[in-house]
Structures are given as structure tokens and as C-alpha cells.
Amino acid sequence: MTDPKRYLVTSALPYANGLKHVGHLAGAYIPADIYVRYLRAQKRDVVFVCGSDEHGTAIPIQATKEGTTPRAIIDKYHQAMKQDFEDLSMSFDIYHRTSEPIHHETAQEFFTYLNDRNELEIKESEQYYDEEAKTFLADRYIKGTCPNCGSDRAYGDQCENCGRTLSPDELINPVSTLSGKAPVKKRTSHWYLPLGKHEEFLREWILKEHKEDWRATVVGQCKSWIEGGLQSRAVTRDLDWGIKVPLKDAEGKVLYVWFDAPIGYVSATKQWAINNKKDWKPYWYDKDTKLVHFIGKDNIVFHCIIFPIMLKLHGNILPDNVPANEFLNLEGDKMSTSRNWKLDMRDYINDFVKKENGGGQCVDMLRYYLTQIAPETKDSEFTWKGFQDAVNSELVSIFGNFVNRTWVLMHKLCGGKVPILHTEILDENDKILNAEIEGSKAKVETLLEQYKFREALYEVIDLSRKGNQYMQKKEPWIAAKQLAANPDMQKNIDNTMHLCLQLTANLAILINPFLPNTAKSMLNMMKVVDKMLDWENAGKLKLLSIGYSLREPQLLFRKIEDAEITEQIEKLKAGLMKSEAGVQKPADEPPTSNLKSQIQYDDFAKLDLKVATITAAEKVPKADKLLKLEVDLGFEKRTIVSGIALHFKPEDIIGKQVVIVANLAPRKMKGIESNGMILMAEEKDGQLKFINPGEPTTNGSPVS
């Protein structure tokens, strides 16, 4: 779409059941924020909406897990996510939530509109029903034996043991997790959106019209779904958490979360309009509105297939583009909430932004690195070393350093003021630099319009690199030494510094969408107002007036120290260990007879169990969980490293008698050799307790 009248930009609504990590940030939020800031700098009419997605079965499940109510869960995570986005300089015009009445009304109106026009089908099916709880059971609420591996940890949607995808009907001996009783089959009816009816439209719209301008990964995914045959999808569920189906005979039914969530973009726009006394309708109905959804690749089907069908049936405009990103891996492995292998936005905020040497510059460092490695065409990888390299060698050494040396030299050689430009002696280098400055605007612009954020950012950094090259060729510090012999050299110095200063002003404009906090610091150094950042000023060479005095330099970025990244990597690994310990005993599991397979006496006899007394204990440095213990076996003392630091203080356990496995092969942990293992009982909440003889016993006594 060329020259639209207005823009509506959305970022995927984050699901309110937990904190979000940097993968989310890189995928759907930072690119959208860059795009929006760029449009605003161009004085375009743009609204940027987002908000929390607060319905669906996972919310009540999370509530059970945390021992609280669904309402408390969504309030907690809505607040947390909103705060985190704010801390990372996301510039939403509104951060809404789907629990608001205006959203319920909007979603219900959507449903009614479609239903009244017979665009939905009603189908009857048999679903499991819990007679005691008087409710139909979501797949996730039914537990049973896996038909594949025989584990009793299989749910109606998937087996936790073998990972196989299941349907509730496949479970052997299904049990309701609500009442613990066997559920019965009961007939129920649901509304379905027949996607198949719209196949031709999708083929035309995506595979033909947008074949070229949408990302290959997006078109490819859509093609895969369309050709795979589009099934009707239920838009309602039997659940008591969500938006009530607005019909008399639909007691106990709510809209399926995937149906109401994208409508959240519409209700957020409405709320924004109310807050700002604007009309929301053109943003969703006028053909001259450019709608852009920023999402991750998992969301492609909703934003490219299902929601567009809903929008089309409802008479709304369709997205102009859906620049979905692939996934971001972390230190060689997929990010995963359940395995705790992730970097939460909040953790970064606490460890960097909120520190004394943090603040806006640390926000921009993360924004920089995540943009630089954004998974635009394929999965990419976040590594702490990569983060450090990007910050130290590009932000600090190239960009920050260019600005700094310009400022320092300007103060030393030009009296702290913008020097005159002597046009009569401009040389080849000056002219080339001018052309580079003028050319960058168009380059960055074109790339941003194509959603190539990584490349666009590269162009900006590259412009500062060209500034460094230019300065190196002109060597004003050498010219300064020749001043005594040749006072005319001042003219050379003036020209060089004048151009470097104008270049800095340009850099501020160009970097602003990506690193807004940095742009702000630069404005402060230049003593100019925000208006200078207007995009139309990019490429201009008269942004700073001659004779204007400028502030002292301030460093734009600090370096990331080795110790900081080492600490982060260790923290990540410690978190993984914690979660793996947790997986063995999920908190919500009732006591079960988790018996291991039978062994013979000989197997048991191989174990050498002995009574021992802990004589010394200390924390292992740089390890959250480990304690280094010394135990007395009577006949010898030995060192055992044990992963119990989260449960016991070293000073509290000295003198305790324990049972150890004395013939376990030695193993090095954190460089300390551990000779044996202390036996522990584990409560279902993960709490650990020592196994010891009921009364004091001689150290070294065998246990059998």
C-alpha cells in the first residue's frame, strides 16, 4: 500500500499466565516499536495497540498452580507485563486487556454479527463431563493412562511422559482432575467457523496478491495450511472462564480464546479512541488504513488465516502485512518456559536496567542486540557473548566512540561551538561524507518500509563507521599541531568538525526509532529540542547552527564486563537445574505409586550405605544450589558436594547425622571432587529432608 492515510500497528497480545522473555520481545514487540517510532517521526497518523490476553484454560490452570484465582493471576501478570514493556521503552499508544467490559462487548458483537449472518455452523459432539463439578472438561483437565507409553501422566491433550499429542477419547481410564472421578460422555453443541468456505479467498489474497511483499516464511506457512485442507474450528468452549456466548441457550459456554484474543486489537483501538477523543472506526473500516500485525511464527495461522476471515466476514479491512519473526534460541537451546531455559524481560531489567550503571542505555543495548540478531528470515540465537560483543564493539567502539571523539575534539579545537563551514575549501572526503549522510536517509527508509529492521539498523551503525573513517582521513588532531606554522589549518579543522557534528545530528535522527534513549541523550548534548528528530530532517546538513555552543560530552554507552556475562550464564544454568528438579515431582500431582522396576537383592547389595556426621559445610561460590560438605565416616573424612543450598544454611546442618552412599564414583562439580552422596527425602513441593538414624549412631555404621 502506498501512502496510506493512517496506520494501525499491533503487537501480539501476550498471554497473561507468566512473565515474557526476550524471545517475545525480539519477535513481536521491538520490531513493531521501531516501525511505529519511525512512522511517528514522519508525522504519520499511527496507532500502536497491544494488551494482555487473559482468557483460555491455561489461566485457571495457572491459578490452581499458584493456589489463587484466575482474576488474581491476570491482574498480577497484566500489571507485570505492562510494567516490563514500559521499562523497555515500548511506546504503545494503549496497553489494554481482554478482561475489560469493552472487550467483552466487542467480542460478543463480533460473534453475534457472524452468527446472525449464518457464517457459523453449529455442531453437536460428545465431550467428557464431570457430574460432580457439573462442568464439561477441557482437554487439559482430563487425566489418564497414555495409550502409547502406559504412563499415568497423560492429559487429554498430551502425554507428559512421551510427549505424544492425544485427544481425550484416547485416554485409558480417564479421570477428571477437578473431582478425581471418572467423567461421563455428554452431548454438547458448539459453534464453528468454517474455514474451508474461504479457501478461494485465501488463495487469491495470500498466495497471489501477497506472494511478493510478505515474507517467504509467512507465505510458505499459509500455503502449507491452505493445501493441507482447512477444517472448521470451534469458536466456543464449555468453560466458565472467558467471554460468555451471547445467546440464551448457551449457558456455560464461552468464546474460545483464539476467537476473542485478536478482537482485542479492535477493543484496544476503541479504548484508545475514547481516551483520546478520536473516532476508532476508520482504523478498522477505511480502506486507506494500513494494518500491520507483528507476531512470532507460531501465530501465523491466526493472523493470516483465521482472523482475516473473521475480519472479512465482519466487514473490516485486512492486514496489509504480517511480518512474523522466527524464533530466538538462547545459548544453543530453544527457549522454554517449562524448562526454565529463558531470559525474562524482567530479569534483564533487574540485572541491567535497574542497576546503578544501567538505565536507558541498558534498555537500548538490549534493543540493539535483539534487533541486530532478529530472527527475520530464520531462527537465530541469543548468546551473552554475542550481546557483549555487539555492545562493546559496535555500540561503544563504533557509534558511541564516534560521537564522543567528535565532541571532545570540538571542545578542544573549536571552543565548544559549532564551527563555520568554509565551502570554498571542501575536499573530496568532505563531499563523499556529505553524500553518505544524504544517502542514508533513503536507505534506512526503504529498509524499514520492507520490515528489514536488522539491515536498517546496520546502515545507521555503518554511517557512524563512515564517520570514523572520515575523521581518520582528515586527522584534525594533526592539523591542530600545524596551526602555529600555518594558521589557515583552522579552516580544515572547522570543516571536519562541522561535518562530524552535522553527522552526529543525523545519527540521532536515524537511531531514534531503534534506540530512543540514546537519541534523547544526544539531543541533550546538542542542546536541541525533540523536534530535531523529525524524520524530514534526516539527510540535512544544517541541523546545528554555526556558533551554537554545545554541552560537554557524555558517554552514550558503557562496556559490558566479562564478569557480567559469566554471571548471567551461570544464572541461566542454575535455573535449568532448579526446573529439572521440579519436573520430577510436579506440585499439582496427587501422591501416586511411582514405583521403579523391580530389582534383585544383589542390585541392592551393591550400594554401600553408611552413617556419617556433617563436620563442615560452606557454600560453593558461583553456584546457587551447591554446598561443599565435609563428613566424618569414623574411619575417614571426605568431601561431598550436594545440591541442597536452596534448602539449608551451612551453619544449620553442621553436626547433623546423615546416611550417605559411600561407594558412588567420584564426580567433579564446580571443580570440587565429590565423593559420595547424601540421601534425602523430597516432599512433593520440592522441600528436602535428611534421612538419618532415629538415634545417634556410630559414624561409619553400615545401613542395610
Next chain:
RNA sequence: CGCGAAGUAGAGCAGCGGUAGCUCGUUGGGCUCAUAACCCAAAGGUCGGGAGUUCGAUCCUCCCCUUCGCAACCA
């Protein structure tokens, strides 16, 4: 299984018909205004494997191998 995306220098990534580029890292040199920063240069790749189309293929076609995703939650 099938479908989609991807496999390119030590690392992270571009490119996509005319025998390969960028950033970091490495090595050597220059400069010293600058956050031991900057600048220049060099080394380093049979572009996953095989076959085909073409005057010519990393880029097109086919086969194979590997990784990721595919309407549970999840960017």
C-alpha cells in the same frame, strides 16, 4: 509420513544465474582526538551431499542427509 522454512569462512548472519559478501574474532601495520577506543591490510569458504537444466549455478529442477516449525501452552 506429509507440508513449510533453513543448512554459506572460527562464531553470528547477508546474498540468490556470471566461480562469494558483512559484522565479530585472528594476524600484521598505521594513528593517538577518543570508552586499550579508531583506521588500513591480510589470512580464512570445494556456499549440507549427489545428479540434472544451462555457455555458466551458492542461487533453477530432482533425490538424499541434518535442523527448526506445523492449528495444546508458546514471539
